[in-house]
Amino acid sequence: MRPMRKILLVVERDLRRFIQYKFLVILRTIWFGAQVAFFGLIASRMVVPELADIYFEFYIAGVVIMMLYSSSVFIGYDIFEEAEHGVFEYLLSLPVSRRELVLGRSIGGGIRSFILVGPIIAITLAIIGWANLPNLLLAFTALFLFAFGVSGMSITIAVTLKSGDHFDIFMGVLSAFIVRLSTTMYPQAFVQDASQAYAILSQFNPVTYASDLFRWGTGIERYLTMSPMPLAALIGIVIFFFLFTLVGVTFYEKRLEGGGWQ
Numbered sequence: 001m002r003p004m005r006k007i008l009l010v011v012e013r014d015l016r017r018f019i020q021y022k023f024l025v026i027l028r029t030i031w032f033g034a035q036v037a038f039f040g041l042i043a044s045r046m047v048v049p050e051l052a053d054i055y056f057e058f059y060i061a062g063v064v065i066m067m068l069y070s071s072s073v074f075i076g077y078d079i080f081e082e083a084e085h086g087v088f089e090y091l092l093s094l095p096v097s098r099r100e101l102v103l104g105r106s107i108g109g110g111i112r113s114f115i116l117v118g119p120i121i122a123i124t125l126a127i128i129g130w131a132n133l134p135n136l137l138l139a140f141t142a143l144f145l146f147a148f149g150v151s152g153m154s155i156t157i158a159v160t161l162k163s164g165d166h167f168d169i170f171m172g173v174l175s176a177f178i179v180r181l182s183t184t185m186y187p188q189a190f191v192q193d194a195s196q197a198y199a200i201l202s203q204f205n206p207v208t209y210a211s212d213l214f215r216w217g218t219g220i221e222r223y224l225t226m227s228p229m230p231l232a233a234l235i236g237i238v239i240f241f242f243l244f245t246l247v248g249v250t251f252y253e254k255r256l257e258g259g260g261w262q
Helices: 003-018 022-044 049-073 075-084 087-093 098-128 133-161 164-180 188-194 196-203 206-218 231-255
Strands: none
Touching (some): 003 075, 003 098, 022 049, 022 098, 049 075, 049 098, 049 133, 049 164, 049 206, 075 133, 075 164, 087 098, 098 133, 133 164, 133 206, 133 231, 206 231
């Protein structure tokens, strides 16, 4: 069987498993509605009145990226569930190399995230609109790479820690920092006014890159303190994608050499 065919079979398996998480989809949809209806509206009324609508649109776009990030991370929890039920060893016994397995799972995790967030993105675009279709398509391409990269990162951390409790704690702390040290909720100009160190960290954050590219793709780049084409953000997303895809493959091959989870 060709390598690409094997990777696609791994992707198909992860997509089939994702269909079972109906409750997760409902919870994430409720979370999005609560974020927009409560925090988004309340926070937008706390800024200067003439900027209320602007910040509301800014925040909605950021919520989409937060959902995309958290959904992509979920693939790591799948790995631990499979390990507890002995499925992990079964997967390693199949005629699929570890490289093909991690590539397929990273791609599957990214696609699953877009399936979950897709309706939310549609609602967001209906609210804030978009000005240029090619820009929007380029932004979506970058977001796909971002989702794949986050899935690869989650897989890398999962096979490194090999402990469900440690993974849960670590990802909770990491998510708290990586989301809040970004421009998902606050414009870069506000971040710089609050803390110079905070601003520097946010400029090298893949979540910031994804947020900026999505806002640029929807035509609300007036909120960004960068050039009309956020080339640096696009390059950052590409590097992030290739880095964690490569790291994920390497860790799968090295940490699981011999075929066991323990």
